[in-house]
Amino acid sequence: MALTAVSRRMKVQAVPHGFRSTFRDWASERTNYPRDVAEMALAHAISSKVEAAYRRGDLFEKRRRLMHAWSDFCAKMGKPIASRAKVVDVNETRNAA
Numbered sequence: 001m002a003l004t005a006v007s008r009r010m011k012v013q014a015v016p017h018g019f020r021s022t023f024r025d026w027a028s029e030r031t032n033y034p035r036d037v038a039e040m041a042l043a044h045a046i047s048s049k050v051e052a053a054y055r056r057g058d059l060f061e062k063r064r065r066l067m068h069a070w071s072d073f074c075a076k077m078g079k080p081i082a083s084r085a086k087v088v089d090v091n092e093t094r095n096a097a
Contacts, residue, residue, distance in 0.1 A: 020042055033062065038066065040058070041067060
C-alpha cells in the first residue's frame with residue numbers, strides 16, 4: 001500500500017503490481033532466498049490455514065537482507081546504460097568490415 005500511496009501522490013498513472021511482479025521474478029530467478037521469504041516480503045497471505053496456524057516467525061532479518069539486495073539491484077539498474085555496458089557505434093563497425 002505504501003507504493004500505491006506514493007504513486008498517487010506523484011500522480012503516476014500506474015499501479016505497483018508490475019513493480020511487485022518484477023521483484024518476485026527477480027527474487028526467484030536471481031537470488032537463492034527461499035520462496036517463503038519473498039512471499040512474506042510481498043505481504044502475501046498463507047493460503048493453507050494449517051501452515052498459517054503454525055507460522056510464528058516473521059523472517060524479519062532474512063526479509064531485510066532480501067530487500068537490501070533488491071535495493072542494490074534497482075540502484076544498479078538505475079545507472080545510465082553507458083556505465084553498465086559497452087556501447088558500440090554501428091556505423092564504425094560497418095566501416096571497419
